[in-house]
Amino acid sequence: MKHPLLKLEPLIWLLFGQGILLGTILLTPWVLVVGLGVPLGIVPAEALSYERAIALASHIVGRLILLGLIVLPLWKGVHHMRHSFIDFGGAERDALVAPLLYLLATIGSVLALVAVVRI
Amino acid sequence: MSDGQQKKTFVITRFDPDRDDAPRKQAYEIPVHPDWKVLDALNFIKDEIDATLSHRWSCRMAVCGSCGMMVDGEPRLTCKEALDQYGDTVDVAPLANFPVVRDLVIEADGFMEKLTSVKPWIIRAKELAVEEGPMRQSPGELEEFKQFSMCINCMLCYSACPVVANEPEFIGPAAIALGHRYSLDSRDEGAAERNEVFRGEGTVFSCSFANECSEVCPKHVDPAAAVNQAKLNAAIDWATSLVLSRGGSK
Numbered sequence A: 001m002k003h004p005l006l007k008l009e010p011l012i013w014l015l016f017g018q019g020i021l022l023g024t025i026l027l028t029p030w031v032l033v034v035g036l037g038v039p040l041g042i043v044p045a046e047a048l049s050y051e052r053a054i055a056l057a058s059h060i061v062g063r064l065i066l067l068g069l070i071v072l073p074l075w076k077g078v079h080h081m082r083h084s085f086i087d088f089g090g091a092e093r094d095a096l097v098a099p100l101l102y103l104l105a106t107i108g109s110v111l112a113l114v115a116v117v118r119i
Numbered sequence B: 001m002s003d004g005q006q007k008k009t010f011v012i013t014r015f016d017p018d019r020d021d022a023p024r025k026q027a028y029e030i031p032v033h034p035d036w037k038v039l040d041a042l043n044f045i046k047d048e049i050d051a052t053l054s055h056r057w058s059c060r061m062a063v064c065g066s067c068g069m070m071v072d073g074e075p076r077l078t079c080k081e082a083l084d085q086y087g088d089t090v091d092v093a094p095l096a097n098f099p100v101v102r103d104l105v106i107e108a109d110g111f112m113e114k115l116t117s118v119k120p121w122i123i124r125a126k127e128l129a130v131e132e133g134p135m136r137q138s139p140g141e142l143e144e145f146k147q148f149s150m151c152i153n154c155m156l157c158y159s160a161c162p163v164v165a166n167e168p169e170f171i172g173p174a175a176i177a178l179g180h181r182y183s184l185d186s187r188d189e190g191a192a193e194r195n196e197v198f199r200g201e202g203t204v205f206s207c208s209f210a211n212e213c214s215e216v217c218p219k220h221v222d223p224a225a226a227v228n229q230a231k232l233n234a235a236i237d238w239a240t241s242l243v244l245s246r247g248g249s250k
């Protein structure tokens, strides 16, 4: 069965791989700061005050990091979902499910891009 | 041959395409020796009890790769597996994920086609003339691919691979490792051709990195590493050819 996505597999895999690598590198400190640092008082709450956060997010580096933080794990997530679906016996439906999942990730990526540009 | 000799029961999957509609199980209780391998028990059954039992083997030293079977549900080289690690009842079945020819003998044609599909030979843009002398390779360059050349084509990895089970067209661990071995060879110039195969119908990207192939490999080839390196190379090669094709070249 020729898969409709066959031609795009390298791109999808690169996004997925970067989702694991960069996504994890970016997400870990993010969770540490926002999820643990601030609630535990290690990072002062004012450090993430609205003014500071918006300044950080509207800097070009901040925008790029935010984009990576949202988009890459999204691709990692749908790729994992696709393969879990196959592993649970959905191999025959892959030709339908895979494009749907990747479409979802594409929409999410575009929305993230728009949001990041408009900050 | 002492009186108190240990006995084990072997529950063997039998299938005769001329007589059976589906595989069936047959049990044989036999005396076993402490130093036997699983293969010795099968040979004993064939020689002493039931000459109709069909199974493949040759070297008895984990080199030829022909004696792979499912032993208690796991793909194993039967000539390598000591019998004493198993219980009183041992289940022996043909390798999973392959069509069965008869009893414990599987059909390997599909696997052979996959092996040749990755062009497992040294590809050169221009052959060196004999006068130019031998192609030299440093120990370091040899080390690059040596591990991936240790495969004995026993097909245990195909039996263990959940992706092969779902997608029979997947090139699979051993063949990808073999192709990758040649692409890593300093004398070879065929990586681009193989990358195309790797991105083709049986795409390397189908691998979900379950790592089962490397778990069962009796030769510690680590095919999972080869497959994932092959993915990266095939993806980078794809991205570069995308950029280069803009410029009008290949």
Ligand code: FES
Binding pocket: B057, B058, B059, B060, B061, B062, B063, B064, B065, B066, B067, B068, B077, B078, B079, B080
């Ligand atoms: S008989 Fe040759 S590998 Fe087992």
